[in-house]
Amino acid sequence: MNIMINSYLRGRERLETVSGKKIVLTASATEMSDFLNNPFIAFSGGFGKGPIPLSYVRKTLYPHRPPLADGQASYVPYGLRKVESILIEGGFSSNDIAVAYPEDLDKFIGPETRVVGISSMDPTGMGYVSKTYSSIVGGGEPMNRIEFRKLVNHPAIKKYKKNLKIIVGGYGSWQLERQHVSQSYGVDCVLMGGRPGPIVELFKKAINGEPLPHIAKADESLDNWNYNQEMPITKNVAIHGAVEISKGCGRNCQFCTPTMQHKIDVPLEKIMKEVALSVAQGSDHITLITEDMFLYGAKDPRFVPNREAVVKLFKTVGDYPGVKSIQAAHMSLAPVYHDPQMVKELAEILIAKSWYSFGKKPIITAETGIETGSPRLMKKYMAGKMLPFQPEQWQDVVTNAFGILNDNDWYPLATLIIGLPDEKEEDMLQTLELMDKLKDYNAFYVPLFFVPLENCVLMKQKGAEMDSLSKARWDFFIKCWEYNIKIWKPTFLENRLPNPLLYNTFDKFIIPYFGKILGAYYGLTRGASGEQFKQAVYQLSMPMPDNGRRVKGKVKAKA
Known part of the structure; x- marks a missing residue:
């Protein structure tokens, strides 16, 4: 117990005494992860987490790479690396900039911090994957939305908010305005676009304590500027x-x-x-x-x-x-x-x-x-x-x-x-x-x-919207996932269950059993669409009549 108390006090003391970097760049926990080195698994950030504890999801689905020796993030989104380079090339000292994971913000945000720059692809869950699969699969808010909200409400940001400005950019920054949440999230400026000149000027204003526009546009019309001449190369790995x-x-x-x-x-x-x-x-x-x-x-x-x-x-x-x-x-x-x-x-x-x-x-x-x-x-x-x-x-x-x-x-x-x-x-x-x-x-x-x-x-x-799914649209949706399951399920199970008995047990009994439970749940909770949901889940969880493997467009039967 004493060890826990001392650790807490040391953490609290660090939060209270750190002077902070002038500029801190970050992104939400989902976007700062390489999803176990799988770019396509990153789409799962658009799904709801269901009843699974957030701490468990963070460790098992989107953990972060170990930080560098100075505590800064080792791997971050490419767009954030570009902003880092833009600022350095625009006259800011690299010593005044930190790029940090959300869990390490208390090490870099302090009374000297003037800007927290946040990059985001999907801050409110309005992206294609989030909108589709959080509404169909359920499980609550998309993890992207949950983690972005956690980020803007980070204790270090809240503590020093009166001294700093929050600028949110990235391809998804527009969502904050569309959802009317910028003000409630404490965002001072929504940045749209990635042209270096306007970005540098915006950060200079923030550093100098000047008022920021609620929306700033760094126009990227390629007719109006020389992209290759103005856009610097990155300074660190993404x-x-x-x-x-x-x-x-x-x-x-x-x-x-x-x-x-x-x-x-x-x-x-x-x-x-x-x-x-x-x-x-x-x-x-x-x-x-x-x-x-x-x-x-x-x-x-x-x-x-x-x-x-x-x-x-x-x-x-x-x-x-x-x-x-x-x-x-x-x-x-x-x-x-x-x-x-x-x-x-x-x-x-x-x-x-x-x-x-x-x-x-x-x-x-x-x-x-x-x-x-x-x-x-x-x-x-x-x-x-x-x-x-x-x-x-x-x-x-x-x-x-x-x-x-x-x-x-x-x-x-x-x-x-x-x-x-x-x-x-x-x-x-x-x-x-x-x-x-x-x-x-x-x-x-x-x-x-x-x-x-x-x-x-x-x-x-x-x-x-989900309610607009006609029978033909439902048939199409199911057909896509039937094909996915038929093509990919055998390989997925074989890689994890090499024992034929275990493979068949999962394929023929365990997966269909849970499919029936999940289908019944959807049937009871999805109102008018419940029956369609139930039948879709039943259908997709059943063993395929042919567990063959497809190779170059043809089905090759397993030996």
Whole structure:
């Protein structure tokens, strides 16, 4: 007991006597984690935690890497690293800046602190994944929202709030205004955009105690500034060894913000400086941040890929000493169909640097957007997505691209959108038709509710809600997860339950048993949608009639 009391008193004394850094940069607990070195598991931050204690979830799902010797965070989001570099290049001393995990803020916030800068992708749970799966699965508020609220209410921030300003930026900062919570969260300024000049000026005002605008816009219109000249390289390693290779997309999909920006490529020399820095600081994984890996170096207005530039980029990164694995963030499907040889040449590089495996076989993956099977919606909202092909060819583009990808051991993570404005029943039936065509391919499908993001063309439209799920939409949602379970459950169980008896026990008895319990719970608690929920959970928890494993688009029976 005495040890506990002394520890508490020492912690309290430290909180009371620390002078603090002038600028402290941080993010919520979910966003400061590498999710056990798995970028795709990070999507689970958009789910509710249910009855599980927050302390347990933090330790088992999104723990933080050990801090550096000076107590600062070792791995943080790439955007936060960019802000750190912007401030240093803008004239602030690195000695006045600390980048800290939320649990360590009391070591850096004190009476001398003037700014707490917070980066956030999804502060209120309004992102695509959060909106969809917290409402469908339940379990309460998304963990992203819980952790952001915990962060802005941190005792150290509260204690010294009268001396400091809170600036919240990042791709999700707009959510604070949309949800009208900035004031209640104590946020002084919501920063939208990432242009260095306005960011530096905003922090200077905060340091000098000058009033801050409630909303500040660091305009990123690539027509108005030289991105590669003004944006500095990072000074320290980011989570997953993130390195930006291009910004913007230019395909002009109306539901998406990055696609509305003109594409600009980061020069290879600049990319390799950040790769070298990441490796030197301990990351042997490199994540290439891009809206479309296949369009690096492309100049054609119809988005024809530049095979030579793309292959050279990945080969140069892969050949750098110390790089063990490479993961690209996003890709599009039209370049795959247009240039299968490019995919083959990249596969030869990336399989040797694979981050993921299917069973014991290394695979390549990246996130891509199918969005819909409806040519009408494609033409209306994303007419540039399938270029150099036509909207009427979209289903052929998708199915052929999946075949090419699978033949080269690429297993895409594919998103599809439910409830686009003006989506009709026949549009959803066409998407179901497309899913039927994809049933023999290896992929992971993520159906998502439409969310009107800030600064996209459709931002004023109404988002999709769970209550708007028609029978066709429910059938589509279930079909996506049926395919996921059929493809991925056998490998998932085999990796954890190598004993055939245990495997069969879980597959045929334990999972269906809990599925019945969960289905009954949803049936009783989801009102008018209860019966649909119950049947969906029953259906998805049952053993699949074929527990075969899919390889390159075909089902290979287990021996």
